Amino acid sequence: MRFDDAPTGRPMRLSAYFLPLLKESPAEAQIVSHQLMLRAGMIRQSSAGIYSWLPLGHAVLRRVEQIVREEMNAAGCQEILMPAVQPADIWQESGRYEAYGREMLRFEDRHERAMLFGPTHEEVVTDIFRRCIRSYRDLPKNLYQIQWKFRDEIRPRFGVMRGREFLMKDNYSFDLDFEGAKRSYDNMFSAYLRTFKRMGLTAIPMRAESGAIGGSMSHEFQILASTGESEVFYDAAFEELDLLAPDLDVDTIQRYYAATDEQHLPDACPLPPERLRHGRGIEVGHIFYFGTKYSKPLGAAVTGPDGEDVFVEMGSYGIGVSRLVGAIIEAYHDDKGIIWPESVAPFDVALVNLRASDTGCAEVTGDLYAKLKTAGVDVLYDDRDESPGVKFATMDLIGIPWQVVIGPRGLKAGVVELKSRASGETEELSPEAVVDRLAG
RNA sequence: CGGAGCGUGGCGCAGCCUGGUAGCGCACUUGUCUGGGGGACAAGGGGUCGUGGGUUCAAAUCCCGCCGCUCCGACCA
Numbered sequence: 001m002r003f004d005d006a007p008t009g010r011p012m013r014l015s016a017y018f019l020p021l022l023k024e025s026p027a028e029a030q031i032v033s034h035q036l037m038l039r040a041g042m043i044r045q046s047s048a049g050i051y052s053w054l055p056l057g058h059a060v061l062r063r064v065e066q067i068v069r070e071e072m073n074a075a076g077c078q079e080i081l082m083p084a085v086q087p088a089d090i091w092q093e094s095g096r097y098e099a100y101g102r103e104m105l106r107f108e109d110r111h112e113r114a115m116l117f118g119p120t121h122e123e124v125v126t127d128i129f130r131r132c133i134r135s136y137r138d139l140p141k142n143l144y145q146i147q148w149k150f151r152d153e154i155r156p157r158f159g160v161m162r163g164r165e166f167l168m169k170d171n172y173s174f175d176l177d178f179e180g181a182k183r184s185y186d187n188m189f190s191a192y193l194r195t196f197k198r199m200g201l202t203a204i205p206m207r208a209e210s211g212a213i214g215g216s217m218s219h220e221f222q223i224l225a226s227t228g229e230s231e232v233f234y235d236a237a238f239e240e241l242d243l244l245a246p247d248l249d250v251d252t253i254q255r256y257y258a259a260t261d262e263q264h265l266p267d268a269c270p271l272p273p274e275r276l277r278h279g280r281g282i283e284v285g286h287i288f289y290f291g292t293k294y295s296k297p298l299g300a301a302v303t304g305p306d307g308e309d310v311f312v313e314m315g316s317y318g319i320g321v322s323r324l325v326g327a328i329i330e331a332y333h334d335d336k337g338i339i340w341p342e343s344v345a346p347f348d349v350a351l352v353n354l355r356a357s358d359t360g361c362a363e364v365t366g367d368l369y370a371k372l373k374t375a376g377v378d379v380l381y382d383d384r385d386e387s388p389g390v391k392f393a394t395m396d397l398i399g400i401p402w403q404v405v406i407g408p409r410g411l412k413a414g415v416v417e418l419k420s421r422a423s424g425e426t427e428e429l430s431p432e433a434v435v436d437r438l439a440g
Numbered sequence: 441c442g443g444a445g446c447g448u449g450g451c452g453c454a455g456c457c458u459g460g461u462a463g464c465g466c467a468c469u470u471g472u473c474u475g476g477g478g479g480a481c482a483a484g485g486g487g488u489c490g491u492g493g494g495u496u497c498a499a500a501u502c503c504c505g506c507c508g509c510u511c512c513g514a515c516c517a
């Protein structure tokens with residue numbers, strides 16, 4: 001066993017990789033992303049709506065998380081980490097301790113102090129803010145974290161898409177006035193469009209209810225998928241629109257009609273019927289402006305330019321990181337398995353040695369492996385002594401974007417095969433050419 | 441929480457109705473062959489039948505309680 005082949009901390013030889021695959025789908029998995037995550041050895045259920053992430057799933061989760069982090073940083077937000085376990089008293093201050101209901105997991109510590117496992121963090125972040133910030137000159141601020149949340153859903157389902165414990169990116173903006181808050185809101189709005197796009201997803205921003213978070217301005221970001229949980233209505237223009245086009249500003253996008261079913265009133269819909277589309281959506285993000293809903297009861301105020309104290313204007317912004325992993329699979333799969341977009345794939349390339357026992361094959365594959373590794377390519381090397389069919393099925397199931405197939409047949413002609421998981425297209429190249437292609 | 445269903449080896453299931461030696465496929469172990477799409481043969485290992493009680497000479501099977509999981513509905517990233 002070698003451990004030096006894993007700069008990322010993961011073994012890259014499949015024979016050493018912890019990848020418990022399933023040929024059949026467990027009965028409890030109802031939708032394709034859940035089935036595939038179980039079959040591909042990404043997750044295992046611990047209890048209802050609570051999962052362990054195994055190496056392959058964890059790798060994808062981390063990549064999704066990293067994209068979110070990079071986009072938040074690029075949007076001027078600063079990362080923090082708040083406690084998962086929170087004291088109840090700040091929730092009593094905000095008035096949500098009673099309002100939140102049984103979704104909140106409550107318990108007592110050994111001193112019989114009321115505690116809870118955080119379902120969201122408005123109270124905590126507002127508490128931090130009120131104790132640290134005094135002046136309008138410290139505004140605006142936008143803080144985020146990527147943190148496990150717990151919401152004791154009545155009925156968890158769909159694997160990680162609707163778990164009780166889930167990884168969420170949540171951030172919180174603080175501004176002096178409404179204009180500032182609106183700027184923060186719009187800034188997050190466009191950051192979200194960029195974030196989802198990087199994962200290969202088109203998320204349609206929809207007018208939404210603000211629910212338990214409360215507030216007056218709110219958008220949900222929905223990915224269209226037949227297995228989505230909510231019914232959504234939207235302008236056919238979204239099917240053509242490039243939401244990231246430089247000449248398209250946030251106000252313009254927000255004027256296109258799109259709404260979830262709670263918000264959509266058929267009689268009041270401004271769209272002509274021929275432009276109204278409806279389908280099902282997976283909610284992957286939700287942004288809220290809620291003004292002083294928390295700053296007022298918790299007393300988060302700054303001194304303004306005129307010397308008067310004002311409660312800060314706040315917004316909060318969530319992205320379901322663990323849910324996105326499932327959502328991406330819903331969008332990218334076929335009957336053989338997952339088809340990862342390159343930006344979130346657990347590995348860039350899989351080397352499939354069809355004949356592990358053949359010295360020539362092992363030599364060429366080992367050489368490819370070393371060269372790709374040196375070039376910084378993330379490689380999974382299938383060195384198992386399995387039949388070709390098993391190897392192909394494994395790779396198609398776990399969905400690595402590029403497969404390099406090394407077999408005795410090709411090597412006679414001095415070539416290996418480069419296959420795209422997405423298109424299924426295959427190309428015969430010399431090993432050197434493959435390295436150039438993949439390392440380029 | 442209301443309604444429905446399911447718990448039998450790691451996974452998928454049969455057996456339960458009509459009580460009497462726990463079974464099949466996949467996976468796993470060993471060996472031989474095989475080798476470009478989940479290969480073949482042979483020999484093996486692994487199950488307190490979710491759990492507690494009850495009925496019975498005898499319970500996976502019948503009865504009751506509990507626990508867990510899933511599905512349909514109302515809530516949410």
